Amino acid sequence: MGILIQNGTVVTAEGSRRSDVLIEGERIAKVAPRIDGSEHRIVDAEGLLVMPxxxxxxxxxxxxxxxxxxxxxxxxxxxxxxxxxxxxxxxxxxxxxxxxxxxxxxxxxxxxxxxxxxxxxxxxxxxxxxxxxxxxxxxxxxxxxxxxxxxxxxxxxxxxxxxxxxxxxxxxxxxxxxxxxxxxxxxxxxxxxxxxxxxxxxxxxxxxxxxxxxxxxxxxxxxxxxxxxxxxxxxxxxxxxxxxxxxxxxxxxxxxxxxxxxxxxxxxxxxxxxxxxxxxxxxxxxxxxxxxxxxxxxxxxxxxxxxxxxxxxxxxxxxxxxxxxxxxxxxxxxxxxxxxxxxxxxxxxxxxxxxxxxxxxxxxxxxxxxxxxxxxxxxxxxGELKPGKDADILLWDPKQRYTIQAATQCMATDYNMFEGWTVQGNARHVFSRGELVVEDGEWIGETGRGRFIARSANAGGFA
Ligand SMILES: [Zn+2]
CATH class of the missing domain: 3.20.20.140 (Metal-dependent hydrolases)
Structure with a gap:
């Protein structure tokens, strides 16, 4: 059983279209216009943008x-x-x-x-x-x-x-x-x-x-x-x-x-x-x-x-x-x-x-x-929503209005550089390697679950 993100609009660097995204374990298994959900846990992304x-x-x-x-x-x-x-x-x-x-x-x-x-x-x-x-x-x-x-x-x-x-x-x-x-x-x-x-x-x-x-x-x-x-x-x-x-x-x-x-x-x-x-x-x-x-x-x-x-x-x-x-x-x-x-x-x-x-x-x-x-x-x-990539997925609500305030932030400072600004568009749910770690804007993951990423030497992408 995987996690199926349904009814969202997938936005990548190449384009946007309505697609479902299937997560199996820590990775993305499939991205397609319609994926059968009968065997999977469903996350409804209606009205949301699904992005890396x-x-x-x-x-x-x-x-x-x-x-x-x-x-x-x-x-x-x-x-x-x-x-x-x-x-x-x-x-x-x-x-x-x-x-x-x-x-x-x-x-x-x-x-x-x-x-x-x-x-x-x-x-x-x-x-x-x-x-x-x-x-x-x-x-x-x-x-x-x-x-x-x-x-x-x-x-x-x-x-x-x-x-x-x-x-x-x-x-x-x-x-x-x-x-x-x-x-x-x-x-x-x-x-x-x-x-x-x-x-x-x-x-x-x-x-x-x-x-x-x-x-x-x-x-x-x-x-x-x-x-x-x-x-x-x-x-x-x-x-x-x-x-x-x-x-x-x-x-x-x-x-x-x-x-x-x-x-x-x-x-x-x-x-x-x-x-x-x-x-x-x-x-x-x-x-x-x-x-x-x-x-x-x-x-x-x-x-x-x-x-x-x-x-x-x-x-x-x-x-x-x-x-x-x-x-x-x-x-x-x-x-x-x-x-x-x-x-x-x-x-x-x-x-x-x-x-x-x-x-x-x-x-x-x-x-x-x-x-x-x-x-x-x-x-x-x-960085991409493709089969085989880590399921690091952001479900973005482009309609949500949010007022930035130090009083409600997670950062440890007692001020925010954008204090009192109201913006439209905010993170709703966040998956990290297939795990839902932010739900409705709240952190629900475990401390210490992050892993070190060994990167490849590619001369800034020019190699
Ligand atoms: Zn610096």
Whole structure:
């Protein structure tokens, strides 16, 4: 006996049509216009859209940063993801300087073990090559373990930032083993000078964070990262691209170098300096994340780039801190832990402001939130509704109106970046590997049921 999802409209990256979906065990067994239900448990999806579960490829759960640790651990973070319709995340393991990649992987697997509630994978952030380039050799062991993407920070000097030589060597290695390089593109050295000068002038309030990190600093680093990638032939993926200038660099590079991809994040599509960071109150510390909020005029170009394929993915960069944690930077914006909560609201925001407003189609929504992430990051069992794939299935109610509130959310923060917004379209039921884990918007699964996803090395889908 299987589970038969009947009477719904199946929406995939390729198209939409009324179909039934049969789940047997952990996998999808059949997708067809009419499947006989006499032997199966029936789930009625009348009026609902049946889509592959969301994949959020950019999250920071239980991560030490800025003198504290991000507020969601693997339990609360993955439950919040699931309730929002996301069935897989890719989180970041961070190498500590002077330590190996293997140690970082162990540390992050220990954080997730017995806690992750949906399936998850890891990127590895490289901060140190070791005295004899040991980390380069270790990249092969990481790929063998299913960690096939490597993150490099061009920002945060003395903490995470690497120099161009290190980046170039990692890219050469990545090209040789079909790994993907994920780049935080900002000119960290220049930004740090501006930050120090602002603080010396007494500019300590949260909104100066946004003014200290210019769009140009991101555009310059975006250009440089892709140029170095092109010199090595490696596939490169710019994370959290936030503004039109950086977008222009990406677009220009893509004309002659195809292995250049990028994501943007929910917050850059709908929040702005004008609306959230006018420079009036400490409350604006909630919106201190990096890259920072941009001027409103950047939003429409980002939406257009999602529609025309310049941008491939929408992730969240979920990196939650409570208001108490944010207070570490009460007198100095550079000490405010950088990051915001969003893992739970990605699909709601993208559907409401993207699909309902006609900026993207429902099919493109599925591609941006699930199918493309699976393809680019080598998650061969995820991202599609086809026989043999994992039964990670989202039953989406396009009519449901929902008001976003910190008081009712699953994320561990005491605020929400979209507080009080009413959106139309919400996750109703969610299956993870054939198991109903969210029913009528409530988490009903078991803690720790999520499994590590070993990904394949496919050079960002170009191999
Ligand atoms: Zn991040």
């Amino acid at each position: 579960g969301g994949i959020d490829v950019h999250t920071h759960l239980d991560m030490p940063f800025g003198g504290t640790v991000s507020a969601d651990d693997y339990r609360t973070g993955t439950i919040a993801a699931a309730v929002g319709g996301t069935t897989s995340v890719i989180d970041f393991a961070l190498q500590s300087r002077g330590h190996t990649l293997g140690e970082a992987l162990e540390t992050w697997l220990a954080k997730s073990r017995d806690k992750a509630c949906i399936d998850y994978s890891l990127h590895m952030a490289i901060t140190d090559l070791g005295p004899n380039g040991e980390s380069l050799d270790e990249m092969e062991a990481m790929v063998a373990a299913g960690v096939t993407s490597f993150k490099l920070f061009m920002a945060y000097p003395n903490v995470l930032m690497i120099d161009d030589g290190l980046m170039f060597r990692v890219m050469q290695k990545a090209a040789a083993i079909d790994a993907l390089c994920c780049i935080h593109a900002e000119n960290g050295a220049a930004i740090d000078v501006v930050v120090a000068q602002m603080l010396a002038e007494g500019k300590t309030a949260p909104h100066f964070h946004a003014h200290s990190r210019s769009a140009k600093a991101e555009a310059e680093a975006t250009h440089r990262a892709i140029a170095l990638a092109e010199m090595t032939g490696c596939a490169v993926y710019i994370v959290h691209l936030s503004n039109e200038e950086a977008l222009r660099e990406l677009k220009h590079a893509q004309r002659h170098y195809h292995r250049a991809l990028a994501e943007t994040c929910t917050q850059y599509l709908v929040l702005s300096i004008e609306d959230q960071m006018p420079g009036e109150s400490w409350n604006e510390s909630k919106f201190v994340f990096t890259p920072p909020l941009r001027k409103k005029k950047n939003q429409e170009p980002l939406w257009r780039a999602l529609d025309d394929g310049t941008l491939s993915v929408v992730s969240t960069d979920h990196c939650p801190f409570t208001t108490e944690q944010k207070a570490l930077g009460r007198d100095d914006f550079s000490k405010i832990p950088n990051g915001g909560p969003g893992i739970e609201n990605r699909l709601q925001i993208l559907w409401h402001f993207g699909v309902n407003s006609g900026r993207i189609s429902p099919e493109r929504f599925v591609e941006l939130t699930s199918t493309a992430p699976a393809h680019i990051f080598g998650m061969t069992q995820k």
